Amino acid sequence: MKTDTLFYKIFQDFPQFFFELCGLPSSTANLYTFTSVEVKQLAFRLDGLFLPSTPNPELPFYLAEVQFQPDETLYYRLFSELFLYLKQYQPPHPWQVVVIYP
Structure with a gap:
């Protein structure tokens, strides 16, 4: 947020404005x-991605996650992967996530 110096300064000096x-x-x-934090980007590998083979923007793409081990952070990691993918590739399709448990 420090690059948005005006809002950074406003929220730093008058944090109540944000809540109002x-x-x-x-x-x-x-x-x-109030603070500004740098978030480091981790490397993620998606288990599977089913992308439409036609440019039809109504067809969703599917992110497939296969989870065989208990993972309390599964959904945090999964949505991090998804939103990083959306940011980098900006697909024109809606999306669905499918998690497969044994």
């Missing part, structure tokens, strides 16, 4: 500390 924009009481700002 969200429809919350300005006093909610007293419960938070």
